[in-house]
Amino acid sequence: MPKALSDAQVAQYHDEGYCFPHRVLDADQVADIRRQIEAYEAENDGKIAGQKRNKSHLLFKWLDDLIRNDEMLDCIEDLIGPNILCWNTLFWIKEPGAKSYVGWHQDSRYWGLTEDKLVTAWVALSEASVEAGCMRVLPGSHRREALEHEDRYNDDNMLTRGQEISETINDADTVYMPLRAGEVSFHNIKTAHESGANMSQDRRIGVSLHFIPPSVAQVVGDWDCAALVRGQDTHGHFEHTPRVPADLDPDLVAYHTMASSKISEVLYHGADQKLGKL
Numbered sequence: 001m002p003k004a005l006s007d008a009q010v011a012q013y014h015d016e017g018y019c020f021p022h023r024v025l026d027a028d029q030v031a032d033i034r035r036q037i038e039a040y041e042a043e044n045d046g047k048i049a050g051q052k053r054n055k056s057h058l059l060f061k062w063l064d065d066l067i068r069n070d071e072m073l074d075c076i077e078d079l080i081g082p083n084i085l086c087w088n089t090l091f092w093i094k095e096p097g098a099k100s101y102v103g104w105h106q107d108s109r110y111w112g113l114t115e116d117k118l119v120t121a122w123v124a125l126s127e128a129s130v131e132a133g134c135m136r137v138l139p140g141s142h143r144r145e146a147l148e149h150e151d152r153y154n155d156d157n158m159l160t161r162g163q164e165i166s167e168t169i170n171d172a173d174t175v176y177m178p179l180r181a182g183e184v185s186f187h188n189i190k191t192a193h194e195s196g197a198n199m200s201q202d203r204r205i206g207v208s209l210h211f212i213p214p215s216v217a218q219v220v221g222d223w224d225c226a227a228l229v230r231g232q233d234t235h236g237h238f239e240h241t242p243r244v245p246a247d248l249d250p251d252l253v254a255y256h257t258m259a260s261s262k263i264s265e266v267l268y269h270g271a272d273q274k275l276g277k278l
């Protein structure tokens, strides 16, 4: 019996490559995290930019806590078992009325990982409605071969190289995943997904957490790190990241600079241009 998700959600994740919603944060917790994000932004040109978007649990204590949130980890355990590493965290913030979007893509194509067992938990820290540009998935795409992608380098595409799946995806085959603030969706690393512009009046603030079982390894580059957040690391493929004692701890900031630049090399591996989006 699953610990946190329903049997139907676990079955849907395995059969269709996604499930949602599940609440992990209450309104007060969301408000507190949003206040901390916006305080950081106010002191840093109004945004979390470039490589600070990546491996960000090394910078912010609230995010280091979120990757260890029990309710979250119970869900992840339901999907990939009791031994869990958090490989990455990534901010996805769309301003109201901005053109930013995310093209159709499969993450498995760009993350250098050996197996398709990664679960992305996408946490809404503000309302992520269809109007606000929530994510949309192509159910069952995680069971297909890797789909062909093109690097289009469109400035408004939030992905590193503006990549997009080459084939036309039929709207009727897709499913939107709207979330209320504090809720999370889960999708598999091979599930094709995208999101549109934020046409709402509020910011769409999301953060994705990327969880793997220890059997998964990195094959691009010579080094990578992950946080052991539950159980045992039975394989030792990643250096374990330290806990964050406080926001922007100087040792952790130095570690983050190194770790996020390594992950940036992975994400831009084979690209003709490096746009500095991550």
Ligand SMILES: O=C(O)CCC(=O)C(=O)O
Pocket: 092, 102, 107, 120, 122, 133, 134, 135, 193, 194, 195, 206, 208
């Ligand atoms: O935030 C979005 O709209 C897209 C996020 C995404 O591509 C992901 O979490 O893998």
